[in-house]
Amino acid sequence: MSEKFDVIVVGAGPAGTSCAYTCAKNGLKVLQIERGEYPGSKNVMGGVLYRKQMEEIIPEFWKEAPLERPVVEQRFWMMDKESTVSFGYKGLEWGKEPYNNFTVLRAPFDQWFAKKGIEQGVLLINETVVLECLTENGKVVGVRTDRPDGEVFADVVVLADGVNSLLAKQLGYHKEFRPDEVALTVMEVINLSKDKINDRFNLEDNQGCTIEIFGDSTKGNLGTAFIYTNKDSINIGVGTTLSSMIKAKLKPYDLLDYLKTHPMVRPLIEGGESAEYLAHLIPEGGYHSVPKVAGDGVLLAGDAAQLVNAIHREGSNMAMASGTMAAETIIDAKKRGDFSETSLNQYRETLYQSFIIKDLEKYKDATHTFEHYPQYFKEYVPMLNRAASKFFTVDGTPKKEKQKEIMKSFTSERGTIRMIQDMYRAWKAVK
Amino acid sequence: MSTKTIEEKQYLVRFKADTKSHLTVLDHDICMTKCPDKICTIFCPAEVYKWEGLRMQVGYEGCHECGSCRIGCPYQNIKWEYPKGGHGIVFRLA
Numbered sequence: 393m394s395e396k397f398d399v400i401v402v403g404a405g406p407a408g409t410s411c412a413y414t415c416a417k418n419g420l421k422v423l424q425i426e427r428g429e430y431p432g433s434k435n436v437m438g439g440v441l442y443r444k445q446m447e448e449i450i451p452e453f454w455k456e457a458p459l460e461r462p463v464v465e466q467r468f469w470m471m472d473k474e475s476t477v478s479f480g481y482k483g484l485e486w487g488k489e490p491y492n493n494f495t496v497l498r499a500p501f502d503q504w505f506a507k508k509g510i511e512q513g514v515l516l517i518n519e520t521v522v523l524e525c526l527t528e529n530g531k532v533v534g535v536r537t538d539r540p541d542g543e544v545f546a547d548v549v550v551l552a553d554g555v556n557s558l559l560a561k562q563l564g565y566h567k568e569f570r571p572d573e574v575a576l577t578v579m580e581v582i583n584l585s586k587d588k589i590n591d592r593f594n595l596e597d598n599q600g601c602t603i604e605i606f607g608d609s610t611k612g613n614l615g616t617a618f619i620y621t622n623k624d625s626i627n628i629g630v631g632t633t634l635s636s637m638i639k640a641k642l643k644p645y646d647l648l649d650y651l652k653t654h655p656m657v658r659p660l661i662e663g664g665e666s667a668e669y670l671a672h673l674i675p676e677g678g679y680h681s682v683p684k685v686a687g688d689g690v691l692l693a694g695d696a697a698q699l700v701n702a703i704h705r706e707g708s709n710m711a712m713a714s715g716t717m718a719a720e721t722i723i724d725a726k727k728r729g730d731f732s733e734t735s736l737n738q739y740r741e742t743l744y745q746s747f748i749i750k751d752l753e754k755y756k757d758a759t760h761t762f763e764h765y766p767q768y769f770k771e772y773v774p775m776l777n778r779a780a781s782k783f784f785t786v787d788g789t790p791k792k793e794k795q796k797e798i799m800k801s802f803t804s805e806r807g808t809i810r811m812i813q814d815m816y817r818a819w820k821a822v823k
Numbered sequence: 824m825s826t827k828t829i830e831e832k833q834y835l836v837r838f839k840a841d842t843k844s845h846l847t848v849l850d851h852d853i854c855m856t857k858c859p860d861k862i863c864t865i866f867c868p869a870e871v872y873k874w875e876g877l878r879m880q881v882g883y884e885g886c887h888e889c890g891s892c893r894i895g896c897p898y899q900n901i902k903w904e905y906p907k908g909g910h911g912i913v914f915r916l917a
Binding site: 428 | 825826827829831832833835836839860862865866868869870887888889890891893894895899903904905906907908909911912913914915916917
């Protein structure tokens, strides 16, 4: 295998395939290496794929890609033990072109996407682990795989090897992540008939719904749960920062079962048949955790570069956009005949000027704030539920008095000053 | 039926186990003497780690390759590699 390529892409998830696809489309000789049996066999996502960044790679992909449902409704629940305060948006404009986002199952989707890359000329090799980057005078010149004679060379190596990017760590681009920089998430795919899904979620055939659940879904720990509708199955999952999981001594699968049997959730999945159970880490360190993304002969994209906006559950779109930016940089670098860090830093600059790093920067203190001050999930969600219950229960109390009582209950529980501090801190973290 | 136990959950997943473990507990004494919580036995989403009184049993065959144990072990006592190409967990759906 000691052949030379223009580009070696490690990983066949959204970041890797976006990069490989764009490079190959522009005439570069691309080798893509995937450790799984097929692309997607190691990849996990809650299930929302955004239209915009995918469309920029493959226009009108929705006409051929294996998608589940276009999402027309996004709900948010602030859930307590026996109640929930909800808000959301349903808009039929999301149910037609150009769409906003779709639910997907990643194993079929990633295989389809990788196939599109192959059609552009990408050479995809599955079932191969990249063990290390080969360097010469500090420049990455190729990779060593676990195949016999498994050394391959290229001008640029793109590390799109996911949240457990052992390769980026080996290069010293980041230290081992801390437990508060990653979220451990578990989910199940539960088969349920299309009719039941449509009835229970108030949908028509080609309409999907997403529910993000805060509060008791994680027993008040920093994290969220989600329920996404596929065509004839439901993805239901829950995750918290690994540090919260450790601190609360939670078994993730117990938390998942707690969610599944929660009185607010159970009726939605009742009678469903579990089809798969999946666990995965999400890089949620945000802005402060983004490692060095460009070096001599090497670029990092997607989860490997910690490009996830946990607040808006955006990740695969950032993977795709960063993979494409990496490809564009490589194409330009090829024209310059210069694959040094200085040349490849074009990627860093593009990335930092894009929505990706701008959004991560906006929320740079959010995870840290909510981790450090657990009252938002532990206290305010139940408080909000009690307030809603009080306000909407008709018991002959005049509304003005009710409002006063609610405000009083807030301030007496937390104290006026502490509450103002809490509000200000939360606002600052997400403003 | 929807699953209730971790065993039932794991039963839904396809694994193509290698003959060699990709997870190694470096020093079982550290687990025994320094780590009363044995926290990996709690947070591991696949119940790969089971404490057997003197040493940590590692059921790598059921590993989801999530990486939590590598990051979450308070003593960095777990060597974590990827299983050989084509081996380990095989997700079929999401």
